[in-house]
Structure formats: structure tokens, C-alpha cells
Amino acid sequence: MAQAGSLQALVDALRCLPGVGPKSAQRMAFHLLQRDRAGASLLARALAQALERVHHCSGCNNFTEAETCELCASDRRDASLLCVVESPADLLMIEQTHSFQGQYYVLMGRLSPLDGVGPEQLALDRLVRRALDGKVREVILATNFTVEGEATAHYLGELLRPRGLEVSRIARGLPVGGELEYTDAGTVAQALLERRAT
């Protein structure tokens, strides 16, 4: 039995959300129509408004509604430090630590040749131009410690070092409060390898 056209269209449209398969999409559609029509209406408007207003910051490539985001426009941030992250969520996580006062560049992805994401797709030339603004002294690579994140960091290092920039990578090691016994072998090995004088 086919469902009503608009209902089936809504179920299909919900599948564009990451991690939402046919069953969840159906459950979401039923929930919205039966229990939360106000929420659904709000969501439709929020989507349209975000699509219209949100674009990339001319400085850090993060999402913003202004031409330049608050962070890039702030004169309290150290312009000599540029921290490169994969996603806006990573930037938010670093900001939550209150331990970094420099500026950011958000890649909006990672190199992943298998998914067809190469240097052009990530527009790495934009990052290079950003890093060579004359103020940046050190680029901190804070991509994830996944295979793709590591490859991206390696590639960016090779790209930026010859241009006279200092390039660093965030540390790998045991988490704060971590115990050797309950940490995976790869992490312990890295913590040994990257040990530092005290």
C-alpha cells in the first residue's frame, strides 16, 4: 500500500539526514505529523532560514551569517597562531577548553581519496593563502587521529613547511585521568614515543 504522496515525500526527504534510514525516517515523519506539528513547522522555517543566511567565513571557512565570523573579527585572538581543524564541531570543542587564544581554519572535511575528496575539494589553496597572510607564524594541525585525519595533517605539513611556516601537530598520548592498564596499546606506544622531558 502506497502512503499519501506528501507523507511519502517527507519520509524520503528525511533520509537526507545523516544516520537516518527508511524505518527512522518513517518514525520521524509519523512523530512530527501526529505529535509535534509546531516543531515540524519550526524546523521547516529554520532550514529555509539557515540555507539562506549561513555561509562560510571569509577568514576561517567556518559557518557564519556575517561576512567575517566573530572569532576572526576579534582583536583579542593571537593572529600568529592558526589552528587547522576538520569541522565546526572540532572548533567548538577546542574553544570549550579555553586553552587556545589563536585563530582557526576549518577544513570542512578531510582528505579522503576513496570518497573523492582531494586537495581541490577541500580548497586547500585557500588555507595556504590564509596561512601566508604575513601574520601567521605557526600552524597547529588539529585534524583527528584517524587515518584520513593523519593523512590530511601530513599533506598540510608538506604543503606549509616549505613556505617558511612553523607547523605543529597536537599531541597524542594518554587521556587526562587515563590509566595505562585500560588504554589501548597503540596509544600507550605513542605516549612513550612522544614522551617529553620534565
Added chain:
Amino acid sequence: MAQAGSLQALVDALRCLPGVGPKSAQRMAFHLLQRDRAGASLLARALAQALERVHHCSGCNNFTEAETCELCASDRRDASLLCVVESPADLLMIEQTHSFQGQYYVLMGRLSPLDGVGPEQLALDRLVRRALDGKVREVILATNFTVEGEATAHYLGELLRPRGLEVSRIARGLPVGGELEYTDAGTVAQALLERRAT
């Protein structure tokens, strides 16, 4: 650090979806804005259109765009059998079996006093009026075998039987292909209790 207003509004709005917490909502918003703006736009329109067009069928209470849904309007369905289910998904599941030729009534929920869902919230008087149309002979209760589903079936039985309707409940027992050894004790006990002469 606060995110752009429209972006935060989108993240908040996505949380109206069942099973979506703050982290997933953020991931969904980033995904839509970065990777699937076409999908997001489609979703916004699908939501608006479904909200405008989809309502409840005057016969079976299921979602439909017409005044009466295809199933209720069909003259191929046996009007003497009325199958009561909790949700549109349950109706679809029964239709997929191709083993039922009667008509349906969709409760759009179940009795659940703890959640404030009583007979009024489910508008059970509408079901009673539907069942007493003069054509219905037997009402088949196909609510789930959960605590709430069972309570709902019991309540409906007490409500409909005194009005001269035959009331039945779908069978509980081992699943097709099921083995005693790997079935839970409660199901095996019910299968014994509800045994039938062959």
C-alpha cells in the same frame, strides 16, 4: 562561543525529531549546510507540504491527503472486519502480509496513563462510532504485545463487546521458523496456553 543565530536555531529545531540529541542535531545541521543543501531545501519544502496536506482519514484515522483514504474508499475490502492497530507503521506491516482483506482503524497511540494518554486523548469514542456503523461484525485487536498495547486491547474489548460486536485478539506464540530452545519462556508459555486443536 556561540554559533551563528540561524545555525543554532537549526540545531535546536532538529531536536524535535525523535531520538535526536544535541550532538546528532549539530552533526545533522553541519551535514546539511556543508554537504547537502539541496536535500535540506527539499526537506524544508516536504515538511511544509506535508503539514499543509496530510490529515487524518475520516474512516480509519490514518494519515491521508484525501477526505477518505484509498483503503477506506476501496470496495474490495471486507467491511465486516475492522482491524485496530496502534500506528500507521503497524497498518503497513499488516498490509505487507497480504493476509487481511478487511478495514482498519488506526489509534495513533496507545493507552498510557503515565504519559497522560487516556481514552479521551485517543478519541476512542470515534472508534466506537466507526465500529458501530452497522457493517462491522468483528473487531480484531492488533495492538502490540507490550504492557500498554495489552492494556489498550483489554480496554477496547470491554468497550466493544457489550455493544454486540465480536472482538478478537491477534495470536501470540512462536514465530514462524521459531525453535522452542531459543524462544523466551513467556512466549513459550503463551504458545502452550493458546494451543489450538488441529
